[in-house]
Structure formats: structure tokens, C-alpha cells
Amino acid sequence: MNALVELSDAHVVYRARGGGVFTRDRVYALTGADLAVAPGETVGVVGESGCGKSTLAKVLVGVVRPTSGTVYFKGRDLWSLPAAERRATVGASTGMVFQDPSTALNRRLPVRQILRDPLDVHDRGSRAGRAERVRELMALVGLPRALGDALPGQLSGGQRQRVAIARALALDPDLVIADEPTSALDVSVRAQILNLLLDLRERLGLALVFVSHDIQTVRRMSDRVITMYLGRIVEETPADRVTDRARHPYTRALFSATPGLLDPIDPIPLAGPVPSATRPPSGCPFRTRCWKADDRCASVMPDFSAASHPGHRYRCHHPVEEEQSTRDLVRQSLPREPP
Numbered sequence: 001m002n003a004l005v006e007l008s009d010a011h012v013v014y015r016a017r018g019g020g021v022f023t024r025d026r027v028y029a030l031t032g033a034d035l036a037v038a039p040g041e042t043v044g045v046v047g048e049s050g051c052g053k054s055t056l057a058k059v060l061v062g063v064v065r066p067t068s069g070t071v072y073f074k075g076r077d078l079w080s081l082p083a084a085e086r087r088a089t090v091g092a093s094t095g096m097v098f099q100d101p102s103t104a105l106n107r108r109l110p111v112r113q114i115l116r117d118p119l120d121v122h123d124r125g126s127r128a129g130r131a132e133r134v135r136e137l138m139a140l141v142g143l144p145r146a147l148g149d150a151l152p153g154q155l156s157g158g159q160r161q162r163v164a165i166a167r168a169l170a171l172d173p174d175l176v177i178a179d180e181p182t183s184a185l186d187v188s189v190r191a192q193i194l195n196l197l198l199d200l201r202e203r204l205g206l207a208l209v210f211v212s213h214d215i216q217t218v219r220r221m222s223d224r225v226i227t228m229y230l231g232r233i234v235e236e237t238p239a240d241r242v243t244d245r246a247r248h249p250y251t252r253a254l255f256s257a258t259p260g261l262l263d264p265i266d267p268i269p270l271a272g273p274v275p276s277a278t279r280p281p282s283g284c285p286f287r288t289r290c291w292k293a294d295d296r297c298a299s300v301m302p303d304f305s306a307a308s309h310p311g312h313r314y315r316c317h318h319p320v321e322e323e324q325s326t327r328d329l330v331r332q333s334l335p336r337e338p339p
């Protein structure tokens, strides 16, 4: 099936924040990303803070322009289109749901107007048609009609996120990016919002890119899981294999650290924090924290290797054996006592 959106060797380099206009420090937020998202599929993105998950998501929907590389949206080279055409193409086909609905929604507008806005901007339908679409959207996300006149500040966190989701769906997109959609919500409403997203995905046939720190949720929501480390996609795994069949040591370490495994274990220990994205390590960026790293890892970034299972690929010189248990890896990776 043709990809809805496809990145080819996409890089994003930002000027470091807080360094002033003359700073020469650069942040390597995304490096050499190749990724295709097919219609109707859910791609989960995991990785520690600052690994480039949001940047990847923003590049996919044309919010951030890659410093180099190509974004094909429905087969068209997005950044070679005239600006108005690019905005119309992406704007009408994608929606974004962010972490914090209280900052993502205009506090001065009633719900009805927030939902009408995208229809007005893209000149969709008649006046009556737009009013009808707003009613439809509210019903779709389970918001009572009476809340149409409410301001965001009068709603609960869960209701606000429902408004944000309805707004993302206003133009009937093919692709929705959900960037940490539940992390600002009370635990009690998280499951409701996740179930709503799953339900909408089924009913509307949406492709979903789901970014989250909560990697067990990513696993549950996704068809495929992308692991990012310091701006690189280091593994792509079918979601049902990610906990115990992932081949990249970093993916295994991430998933070992989450509660909810049937047979709880101590997590695989990683040495120190993620290095700065301003000066990523040479070779494989994960090598400074990896218990398997050797000289080759310090000099050569591994290419993608295909695992035996279709749809599974990883970048590692010393991949974990397919059958190796995470429990065994925990033992291997523990710091050794000095002799």
C-alpha cells in the first residue's frame, strides 16, 4: 500500500536555545530518519526525553521543515510545493493532539467556535453545514451538546482533551499525531481518552502516530513501535514483539523499566543520562550507555539490519539474541564488581 507520509533521510538541526543569535551550538534533533506511515496504521514512538520524538512527529505533518532530506505526503514532495498548497494539503489531511489541552486551546473561545475554526480557515461547507459538522464532532468525541457554549476553562481536563481531539478531526484527516495526549491528565481519565482514540481510529480508519513516555501504552495502542535515541531511529519493531523480542539493547532497556510485565524484573541498568544532543557521541550514539559497546561502536554508526521477523529492523553492531530473555540481559548488564 502506498504510504500516506514518508520521510527519506530527514535531518533537523536546530540552533541551540539560550545561546543567542550568534551561537554556533547546534542541536541534532533528528538525524537520517527514514520512515513510512501507511493509511490506517498506528505507529508508536518511544525514547527518553529529548530524543527527537516530537521533532519527528512535527516533520511528518509539515510543521517543522527538515534541514535536509525529503518528506513525501501522499506521494508529493511536501517542501517543493508552494506554501499555500503545502498548507492546504497537510492542513486538511492531518490533525494534531498535544500534551496539554489547557494551553493548546484558545481560552477565550467557546467550544463551538474552537471546532468551527478549522472549517472556516479551510472554507468547508455552508454556514449551516459547519454548524452541523460541529454538532457531529461533539457527538463523535462524547461531548454533551450543552457544552458548545462553554469556555475551555469551564471544562475538566478530560473534556478539554476531547475538544482538542474533535478539533484535530474537524477536516476529516487521514493522519492524526497524538503527542503525549494523556500525560497532563488525571490517571482516572487517561484510559478514557486512550480508548476514545482507539475507537476513533477504528471508526474513521485513521493513521495514528502516537508519541508517549508511557511505553506500555504505546505497545498496546500501536501496530509498530519506533525507538528513538538522540535523534536517530534505532529500531522499528512490530508492537507484539517489542517487550521481549526487540534486538536493540536500548529498546530492551526501555521496556524492561516499565511496570506491568507479567513477571516483574529489575530494569536493565543504563549508565548515566542521555548525552547532550548538541554533541552526540561518535559512531553509535547509544554506545556510551551500552553494556555491549566496543571500539567498532565508537567509530561506525550501524546500518539497519533486518530481523527474521517481517517489519522488524534495528541498528546495532551487537544486537540482543532473539530468544534471549530480558531477565538474562539484566544479569549481563549489571556493573561488575571490581576484582
Ligand SMILES: Nc1ncnc2c1ncn2[C@@H]1O[C@H](COP(=O)(O)OP(=O)(O)OP(=O)(O)O)[C@@H](O)[C@H]1O
Pocket: 014, 015, 016, 017, 027, 028, 029, 047, 048, 049, 050, 051, 052, 053, 054, 055, 056, 277
Ligand atoms: N525549537 C527548538 N530549538 C532548539 N532546540 C530544540 C527545539 N525543539 C526541540 N529542541 C531540542 O531538540 C531535541 C529533541 O527535542 P524533541 O522535543 O523532539 O524531543 P522529545 O523526544 O520529543 O522530548 P520530550 O519527550 O521531552 O518531549 C532536544 O534536545 C530539544 O531540547
